[in-house]
Amino acid sequence: MGVPSGPLLAYNAVESANRLKKPPMTVRQLPEQIVNRIAAGEVVERPASVVKELVENAIDAGASRIDIFTDGGGRRRIGITDDGGGMTRGDLALAVDRHATSKLDDEDLLRIRTLGFRGEALPSIGAVAKLAITTRHVSEPHAWSLAVEAGEKSGIMPAALSQGTRVEVNDLFYATPARLKFLKTDRTEAEAIREVVKSSAVSRWRGPTLRSRWPAKSARRSPGPRRCRAPPGG
Numbered sequence: 298m299g300v301p302s303g304p305l306l307a308y309n310a311v312e313s314a315n316r317l318k319k320p321p322m323t324v325r326q327l328p329e330q331i332v333n334r335i336a337a338g339e340v341v342e343r344p345a346s347v348v349k350e351l352v353e354n355a356i357d358a359g360a361s362r363i364d365i366f367t368d369g370g371g372r373r374r375i376g377i378t379d380d381g382g383g384m385t386r387g388d389l390a391l392a393v394d395r396h397a398t399s400k401l402d403d404e405d406l407l408r409i410r411t412l413g414f415r416g417e418a419l420p421s422i423g424a425v426a427k428l429a430i431t432t433r434h435v436s437e438p439h440a441w442s443l444a445v446e447a448g449e450k451s452g453i454m455p456a457a458l459s460q461g462t463r464v465e466v467n468d469l470f471y472a473t474p475a476r477l478k479f480l481k482t483d484r485t486e487a488e489a490i491r492e493v494v495k496s497s498a499v500s501r502w503r504g505p506t507l508r509s510r511w512p513a514k515s516a517r518r519s520p521g522p523r524r525c526r527a528p529p530g531g
């Protein structure tokens with residue numbers, strides 16, 4: 298049987314005409330939480346994208362060392378700790394809002410010297426996962442922490458951290474279960490994370506030391522801590 302191209306097209310046209318006869322839905326502004334979840338789909342495709350964004354933030358913060366921990370291929374848990382400049386209480390409060398960034402001071406899009414500048418990563422991660430940030434800026438007497446769960450911000454609490462920033466992401470995509478179906482096995486997701494860590498280290502050979510750890514069950518070979526410092530000239 299051949300492909301019924303002509304008649305099928307005509308049939309579809311009738312169907313859509315029928316659909317148009319239904320009472321039209323009114324145009325409405327989507328709630329902010331939904332807008333953020335939709336936007337998050339662009340930034341957070343899989344656990345490796347979370348690791349990439351967080352490592353880039355740590356590099357932008359001037360870290361000399363970045364520790365990366367993942368469990369369940371990053372779906373269960375991603376933890377990234379850096380020894381960079383950290384954030385003040387005020388910056389932390391804003392950092393998880395959409396389009397909030399410290400990296401575009403004069404709005405000149407042609408002179409960008411950081412890996413990020415769109416202010417999308419943290420709000421996107423917070424929209425689809427359980428996000429917790431603890432950070433200490435040199436001007437603050439102690440660290441501060443903030444959590445975001447499925448787009449809901451907690452209050453800011455005093456916390457303990459001597460320097461830099463620790464970001465924890467638990468239960469990625471728990472707020473958008475449909476996206477979980479698109480994830481591969483834990484092993485494949487962990488492999489994608491390794492690639493991101495490797496290429497971050499290679500592209501920033503004078504940059505920070507990156508240490509990554511995977512729990513034994515999701516590691517393919519040696520589960521022990523690894524050091525990835527890119528080779529000179531890499």
Ligand SMILES: Nc1ncnc2c1ncn2[C@@H]1O[C@H](COP(=O)(O)OP(=O)(O)O)[C@@H](O)[C@H]1O
Binds near residue numbers: 418
């Ligand atoms: N690890 C970190 N150390 C210090 N500041 C950070 C860190 N991660 C995020 N920030 C702050 O939060 C802001 C928002 O981060 P993000 O959502 O990734 O957007 P962007 O990196 O595009 O600015 C950053 O501009 C930065 O000021």
Ligand SMILES: [Mg+2]
Binds near residue numbers: 353354413414416418
């Ligand atoms: Mg960023």
